[in-house]
Amino acid sequence: DQQVKQNSPSLSVQEGRISILNCDYTNSMFDYFLWYKKYPAEGPTFLISISSIKDKNEDGRFTVFLNKSAKHLSLHIVPSQPGDSAVYFCAASARNSGGSNYKLTFGKGTLLTVNP
Amino acid sequence: KAGVTQTPRYLIKTRGQQVTLSCSPISGHRSVSWYQQTPGQGLQFLFEYFSETQRNKGNFPGRFSGRQFSNSRSEMNVSTLELGDSALYLCASSSQGNHEQYFGPGTRLTVT
Numbered sequence: 001d002q003q004v005k006q007n008s009p010s011l012s013v014q015e016g017r018i019s020i021l022n023c024d025y026t027n028s029m030f031d032y033f034l035w036y037k038k039y040p041a042e043g044p045t046f047l048i049s050i051s052s053i054k055d056k057n058e059d060g061r062f063t064v065f066l067n068k069s070a071k072h073l074s075l076h077i078v079p080s081q082p083g084d085s086a087v088y089f090c091a092a093s094a095r096n097s098g099g100s101n102y103k104l105t106f107g108k109g110t111l112l113t114v115n116p
Numbered sequence: 117k118a119g120v121t122q123t124p125r126y127l128i129k130t131r132g133q134q135v136t137l138s139c140s141p142i143s144g145h146r147s148v149s150w151y152q153q154t155p156g157q158g159l160q161f162l163f164e165y166f167s168e169t170q171r172n173k174g175n176f177p178g179r180f181s182g183r184q185f186s187n188s189r190s191e192m193n194v195s196t197l198e199l200g201d202s203a204l205y206l207c208a209s210s211s212q213g214n215h216e217q218y219f220g221p222g223t224r225l226t227v228t
Contacts, residue, residue, distance in 0.1 A: 032215045043120070043206050043219030044159075089159065093215055102149065102172040104208075104217060106159035 006107035023090030030092040120220035141209030148190040
């Protein structure tokens with residue numbers, strides 16, 4: 001059972017335009033969400049995160065939106081640059097009974113291609 | 117600050133052998149998690165260690181094990197390797213109380 005889903009395997013946008021990457025989750029216990037970027041042969045790089053008590057978090061060109069009622073989050077990249085071309089993973093964590101989040105559950109990723 | 121380091125970066129093993137992978141976390145990070153990435157299954161959680169104790173474990177067979185040392189460095193071991201163990205093994209570290217995990221470059225394991 002896939003608890004974090006990224007339904008678009010790939011997305012192609014023009015340089016300078018907005019990229020919108022989507023993610024859905026099913027586990028209502030998830031209380032923290034993260035986005036990672038991954039280049040081939042490298043480990044994932046942390047981009048931005050959001051707590052379930054917020055609905056928006058912004059960091060430079062990256063903004064994450066969270067819609068808890070729809071169990072949906074999205075990553076907006078504005079403006080998109082060719083260097084943003086990579087696989088983007090959505091991840092979620094649930095606070096366990098001990099009060100700490102130890103495990104990230106990942107989506108399968110979306111390949112973003114930004115064309116010059 | 118130096119990032120997460122993993123050794124070796126590439127490894128080729130034969131079915132039935134065992135392998136040990138090493139991870140050094142970011143200085144000051146005491147939590148180390150391991151993930152397996154395959155084309156079919158994506159990134160899957162293996163286990164997490166904090167202060168030399170395993171706090172959480174994913175749905176992997178007992179052939180997959182790990183440990184953490186007093187300096188927070190961690191190792192994972194896979195015994196009786198199977199072809200399906202071929203994957204990129206990623207280590208991530210985080211500081212206590214923070215959700216964000218920072219990943220190393222991974223070890224690419226190929227089982228023939």
